[in-house]
Amino acid sequence: MKKIIAGNWKMNGSAASLRTMLDAIAPVQTENTIIICPSFTMLNTTVPANVKLGAQDISEYESGSYTGDVSAKMVADMGAKFVIVGHSDRRKNHGETNETVAAKAATALAHGLTPLICVGETREQKESGQTMTVIEELVRKSIPTKPSAPIIIAYEPLWAISTTGIGLTPTHDDIRAVHGHIAKILGDMGLDGTVILFGGSVNGNTAAEIMAIEHVDGVLVGAKSLEPNDFIPIIKAV
Numbered sequence: 001m002k003k004i005i006a007g008n009w010k011m012n013g014s015a016a017s018l019r020t021m022l023d024a025i026a027p028v029q030t031e032n033t034i035i036i037c038p039s040f041t042m043l044n045t046t047v048p049a050n051v052k053l054g055a056q057d058i059s060e061y062e063s064g065s066y067t068g069d070v071s072a073k074m075v076a077d078m079g080a081k082f083v084i085v086g087h088s089d090r091r092k093n094h095g096e097t098n099e100t101v102a103a104k105a106a107t108a109l110a111h112g113l114t115p116l117i118c119v120g121e122t123r124e125q126k127e128s129g130q131t132m133t134v135i136e137e138l139v140r141k142s143i144p145t146k147p148s149a150p151i152i153i154a155y156e157p158l159w160a161i162s163t164t165g166i167g168l169t170p171t172h173d174d175i176r177a178v179h180g181h182i183a184k185i186l187g188d189m190g191l192d193g194t195v196i197l198f199g200g201s202v203n204g205n206t207a208a209e210i211m212a213i214e215h216v217d218g219v220l221v222g223a224k225s226l227e228p229n230d231f232i233p234i235i236k237a238v
């Protein structure tokens, strides 16, 4: 089955390293959808036919007096087709609430961008057995009412993220259970068939098995999306 493999470059890389990555991916034969999300400053670049660009955030507003912010229209104008919204870095460092995230996702859709809406529980929430309730609330509240086009959900347990968590990936049973739960909630919301990605310390050795789990439609990769030697094996894993 076709999978989505998205790279979240966070605040890393350069125009030159993005070029190196795109040139390295260009000859790779794959049915999968490959998305790279570099910083805003690198979006305006030519991509090979097998790669799509995504932004890492957008403003929830259309335009106006929001110094330093970047609108959905601007990133679409630079060639982005996707945008990550509600990444845990944004929720934590910029105080983004579910409501902000839903507003950003709605703005993305209005400009023809597909939002990758991130949800995930903290280590404390997991250890106190709250994962399913926390995820349900995040999913229900971070999705705009009646989205006008498909959205993507990315389940990223905060504790599993390589740089800000403890870098441990959940067991396959845990991933299967949470993805199944998300699929059911999406079904209840009338959003059957919504793509659900997994993120958190995914690498070339773990990607194939993770993507074989039911309701895992692809991966969102951070650290291992920055170098072709790390990222290309993930693209080729399925």
Ligand code: PGA
Binding pocket: 008, 156, 160, 161, 162, 163, 199, 200, 201, 202, 220, 221, 222, 223, 224
């Ligand atoms: P990681 O990051 O793959 O480095 O754990 C994933 C993410 O934060 O999107």
